[in-house]
Amino acid sequence: MRRRPGLTAAIVALLLFFVACSTKRSPALTDPKGSEAHTIAGVWWLMFGLATAVYIVVAGFILVAAFRGRGTEGGRPSRVRDSHFIWIGGLIVPALILLVLGAATVHASNTLRRPEKDPLRIEVVGKRWWWAVTYPDQKITTANEIHVPVGRPLEIGLDSDNVIHSFWVPQLGGKLDLIPGQHNVWRAKATKEGTFRGECAEYCGLEHAKMNFLVVAQSPASFDTWALRHQQPQSEPTSQLAANGQVVFMRAPCAGCHTIRGTTANGTIGPDLSDVGSRLALGANTIPNTDGYLSGWIVNSQTIKPGNLMPPIPLSASDLQALVAYLRSLK
Numbered sequence: 557m558r559r560r561p562g563l564t565a566a567i568v569a570l571l572l573f574f575v576a577c578s579t580k581r582s583p584a585l586t587d588p589k590g591s592e593a594h595t596i597a598g599v600w601w602l603m604f605g606l607a608t609a610v611y612i613v614v615a616g617f618i619l620v621a622a623f624r625g626r627g628t629e630g631g632r633p634s635r636v637r638d639s640h641f642i643w644i645g646g647l648i649v650p651a652l653i654l655l656v657l658g659a660a661t662v663h664a665s666n667t668l669r670r671p672e673k674d675p676l677r678i679e680v681v682g683k684r685w686w687w688a689v690t691y692p693d694q695k696i697t698t699a700n701e702i703h704v705p706v707g708r709p710l711e712i713g714l715d716s717d718n719v720i721h722s723f724w725v726p727q728l729g730g731k732l733d734l735i736p737g738q739h740n741v742w743r744a745k746a747t748k749e750g751t752f753r754g755e756c757a758e759y760c761g762l763e764h765a766k767m768n769f770l771v772v773a774q775s776p777a778s779f780d781t782w783a784l785r786h787q788q789p790q791s792e793p794t795s796q797l798a799a800n801g802q803v804v805f806m807r808a809p810c811a812g813c814h815t816i817r818g819t820t821a822n823g824t825i826g827p828d829l830s831d832v833g834s835r836l837a838l839g840a841n842t843i844p845n846t847d848g849y850l851s852g853w854i855v856n857s858q859t860i861k862p863g864n865l866m867p868p869i870p871l872s873a874s875d876l877q878a879l880v881a882y883l884r885s886l887k
């Protein structure tokens with residue numbers, strides 16, 4: 557059997573493409589779960605369809621040319637004049653394709669980011685390299701995890717107090733920059749429940765690639781439950797270990813940079829940790845939220861996310877264990 561490395565590579569690439577598009581956790585824009593994302597996906601598929609058609613026609617011409625041979629003794633001359641190719645293939649068809657794409661893009665852009673009635677307002681500030689999240693009407697502060705109710709329009713205000721970042725949740729809507737000194741508003745509406753990955757889409761420094769977040773779209777009832785719990789102050793630790801951990805938190809440098817609702821810790825340099833125990837991931841969706849990863853992060857987060865603003869925190873084994881128990885108890 558003859559080997560065809562080119563063909564094998566093409567098939568593998570195609571399979572990888574479809575696996576990437578179909579994987580549940582993938583943030584592919586071809587798997588829209590919101591009204592804006594559906595519009596964007598429509599334009600994407602139109603472009604893909606037209607590009608495929610052009611590819612097939614051009615590949616067909618190449619095959620015809622290859623099999624027909626030259627217009628000399630050995631082959632037949634073409635029945636189509638060269639100028640026809642240039643007029644039709646070089647001008648008319650490309651102009652029509654661009655016209656269709658232009659009209660579709662303008663139409664899609666006009667429907668995106670249109671203000672809707674009764675939106676849920678959320679403010680997101682891009683930090684190095686994480687996302688501060690507040691709900692001004694509900695008086696909720698959190699980080700890197702945005703809970704939203706399905707079916708309600710969202711108005712997410714975007715700001716930055718450092719460099720330019722870009723907010724992108726491919727399954728819910730398009731990219732929008734967070735620019736220092738300029739307030740942008742990202743609008744979308746989740747139409748399906750689920751956890752959707754978002755990421756920073758503008759190179760912003762050392763840990764740009766680890767500046768991710770999650771959008772948790774849930775039923776209005778479970779969103780209300782989430783919101784209600786986040787409006788209550790943190791209850792006192794229930795176990796002795798967690799109580800010891802709270803003492804460690806207040807004594808160590810932690811409280812100077814982080815806030816925990818209902819305590820004296822009110823630092824704003826790092827993420828609000830009031831609900832850190834219930835978050836799905838740590839380090840701006842870089843590592844899983846488990847005891848082990850959290851311990852590693854506290855002791856030396858620089859090994860996990862080099863360049864982040866949190867210095868290594870040397871703690872005794874018992875202090876670390878207590879601190880982790882305390883943080884994990886914060887829901």
Ligand code: CUA
Nearest residue numbers: 721756760764
């Ligand atoms: Cu923030 Cu890239």
